[in-house]
Amino acid sequence: MKIGFIGLGIMGKPMGQNILKAGYKLVVCSRNAASVAELTAAGATSAATPKEVAAQVDVVITMLPNSPEVKAVVLGANGVIEGARPGCIVADMSSIAPLASREIAASLAAKGIEMLDAPVSGGQPKAISGTLSVMVGGKQEIFDRCVPVFKSMAASVVRVGDIGAGNIAKLANQVVVALNIAAVSEALVLAAKAGADPDLVYQAIRGGLAGSTVMDAKAPLMLDRKFNPGFRINLHIKDLANALDTSHEVGAPLPLTASVMEILQTLKHDDHGNSDHGAIVRYFEKLAKIELKRAAP
Amino acid sequence: MKIGFIGLGIMGKPMGQNILKAGYKLVVCSRNAASVAELTAAGATSAATPKEVAAQVDVVITMLPNSPEVKAVVLGANGVIEGARPGCIVADMSSIAPLASREIAASLAAKGIEMLDAPVSGGQPKAISGTLSVMVGGKQEIFDRCVPVFKSMAASVVRVGDIGAGNIAKLANQVVVALNIAAVSEALVLAAKAGADPDLVYQAIRGGLAGSTVMDAKAPLMLDRKFNPGFRINLHIKDLANALDTSHEVGAPLPLTASVMEILQTLKHDDHGNSDHGAIVRYFEKLAKIELKRAAP
Numbered sequence: 001m002k003i004g005f006i007g008l009g010i011m012g013k014p015m016g017q018n019i020l021k022a023g024y025k026l027v028v029c030s031r032n033a034a035s036v037a038e039l040t041a042a043g044a045t046s047a048a049t050p051k052e053v054a055a056q057v058d059v060v061i062t063m064l065p066n067s068p069e070v071k072a073v074v075l076g077a078n079g080v081i082e083g084a085r086p087g088c089i090v091a092d093m094s095s096i097a098p099l100a101s102r103e104i105a106a107s108l109a110a111k112g113i114e115m116l117d118a119p120v121s122g123g124q125p126k127a128i129s130g131t132l133s134v135m136v137g138g139k140q141e142i143f144d145r146c147v148p149v150f151k152s153m154a155a156s157v158v159r160v161g162d163i164g165a166g167n168i169a170k171l172a173n174q175v176v177v178a179l180n181i182a183a184v185s186e187a188l189v190l191a192a193k194a195g196a197d198p199d200l201v202y203q204a205i206r207g208g209l210a211g212s213t214v215m216d217a218k219a220p221l222m223l224d225r226k227f228n229p230g231f232r233i234n235l236h237i238k239d240l241a242n243a244l245d246t247s248h249e250v251g252a253p254l255p256l257t258a259s260v261m262e263i264l265q266t267l268k269h270d271d272h273g274n275s276d277h278g279a280i281v282r283y284f285e286k287l288a289k290i291e292l293k294r295a296a297p
Numbered sequence: 298m299k300i301g302f303i304g305l306g307i308m309g310k311p312m313g314q315n316i317l318k319a320g321y322k323l324v325v326c327s328r329n330a331a332s333v334a335e336l337t338a339a340g341a342t343s344a345a346t347p348k349e350v351a352a353q354v355d356v357v358i359t360m361l362p363n364s365p366e367v368k369a370v371v372l373g374a375n376g377v378i379e380g381a382r383p384g385c386i387v388a389d390m391s392s393i394a395p396l397a398s399r400e401i402a403a404s405l406a407a408k409g410i411e412m413l414d415a416p417v418s419g420g421q422p423k424a425i426s427g428t429l430s431v432m433v434g435g436k437q438e439i440f441d442r443c444v445p446v447f448k449s450m451a452a453s454v455v456r457v458g459d460i461g462a463g464n465i466a467k468l469a470n471q472v473v474v475a476l477n478i479a480a481v482s483e484a485l486v487l488a489a490k491a492g493a494d495p496d497l498v499y500q501a502i503r504g505g506l507a508g509s510t511v512m513d514a515k516a517p518l519m520l521d522r523k524f525n526p527g528f529r530i531n532l533h534i535k536d537l538a539n540a541l542d543t544s545h546e547v548g549a550p551l552p553l554t555a556s557v558m559e560i561l562q563t564l565k566h567d568d569h570g571n572s573d574h575g576a577i578v579r580y581f582e583k584l585a586k587i588e589l590k591r592a593a594p
Contacts, residue, residue, distance in 0.1 A: 179480035212509030
């Protein structure tokens with residue numbers, strides 16, 4: 001099985017490297033010449049356009065910023081659709097709008113090209129270590145054929161449903177994460193402003209119904225004032241924009257997610273767009289005119 | 298050490314029973330005559346007023362609905378303050394406003410009476426099994442003297458800080474729980490309305506950063522349409538009212554908690570006040586004109 005990989009950014013480059021390490025033949029294409037050089041030095045070949053990639057491979061993986069970029073690369077001039085043979089599989093691992101995944105898949109299906117939407121979670125560290133989580137939408141038989149390729153990059157590969165379902169799961173994930181961070185933020189800032197030690201409050205509630213992976217991941221970083229990413233606020237804005245667009249298109253209002261979006265936008269305009277999303281706490285700290293801190297030891 | 302217990306409701310009655318089982322002498326007082334009879338049959342004695350309880354014991358435990366009831370029982374006519382000797386300890390295990398705890402403690406301190414605020418989490422099942430979690434505010438030495446009594450009712454007893462800190466931790470807990478339930482609700486209703494199987498989405502995201510105790514406790518109940526309490530929406534409204542009052546008094550705005558409060562109030566007026574707080578999902582289902590369900594097996 002020969003693989004194409006389009007988009008060698010922060011995530012795509014290490015993902016491509018892990019595919020190579022697993023022994024697959026790889027054809028890459030990216031606007032990032034340095035990354036292309038790195039991959040070809042490691043054994044990949046390169047192609048000038050997505051069309052040329054698709055003409056040579058069985059599976060084309062795309063790892064791009066958002067829906068418009070995926071549409072352009074797959075359906076645009078010199079795009080994947082112009083080079084791919086019938087039976088070829090496009091596995092889009094970008095995090096994009098699920099309705100865009102379905103549109104792209106429909107265009108590809110008209111030419112006999114299969115598609116999976118397969119967004120990931122885990123960020124750059126897990127892209128490097130090959131331990132991403134992949135959430136996949138698409139036909140079972142196409143999924144089954146691609147599992148070994150996904151496994152070369154991931155610790156967990158789950159089929160969630162038909163095309164679009166991978167990105168729906170990703171958006172559900174991002175909605176919950178954003179709201180859970182905001183929940184921890186409101187609670188700890190209230191506790192501190194009311195005169196309690198936020199660390200002791202965190203310790204007191206983490207083992208009960210209020211406990212969450214977000215609480216254990218982010219509360220210590222908030223208390224230590226560590227807001228280096230991690231996962232950037234600007235990226236969470238992109239994901240929530242897709243969640244809200246989807247909610248508007250299908251008719252499933254998300255009033256709390258919309259409020260968190262306003263908080264993220266405020267932080268972006270306060271120059272925190274490249275901070276970790278744990279910096280959501282800064283919004284509530286500013287409202288309360290207080291900063292979380294650990295008690296003196 | 299002789300214990301007084303005032304308030305033998307759904308929580309107080311089993312808590313009093315567990316104190317008796319641990320071998321303490323117990324004096325009870327409650328408007329619930331049947332509960333008083335049950336406790337005296339099990340070895341307690343009864344007193345007619347909080348004043349008479351306090352005159353006979355070393356520690357007076359109160360377990361009452363909210364701040365006004367605690368103020369009336371402790372500071373009102375024939376209240377604890379009229380009977381308690383200097384050195385007596387009032388351990389209020391009700392969930393009330395932390396600023397009310399501090400006011401009551403200040404009034405008691407003027408007469409040489411000590412106080413702890415010691416709200417619990419875990420609900421009736423853990424009150425019966427004696428495995429509550431107790432979050433305590435107050436002086437370390439007073440806390441230390443009461444730990445054995447708390448342990449007769451609880452699996453976890455943690456001092457969070459000075460007086461009021463117990464209720465601050467409880468409110469922080471309730472803020473996080475309400476928002477985390479709303480987060481799971483928005484995410485799964487969006488997923489279902491967008492065409493994915495909400496159970497598969499739940500399974501796909503529960504192991505990652507979106508995972509939470511709330512998600513694992515409530516998502517299956519939402520999918521199974523089980524909304525019997527558990528923890529009633531009416532009680533969560535009481536706790537969020539105390540959280541919002543506190544936030545207004547200390548100046549720590551809680552915009553998302555305020556939004557969840559509106560959702561809870563809407564559900565109360567839709568006759569879901571006695572449903573489990575997992576019924577928060579019904580609000581979003583109504584907006585999206587859909588109900589979560591499991592896929593046919």
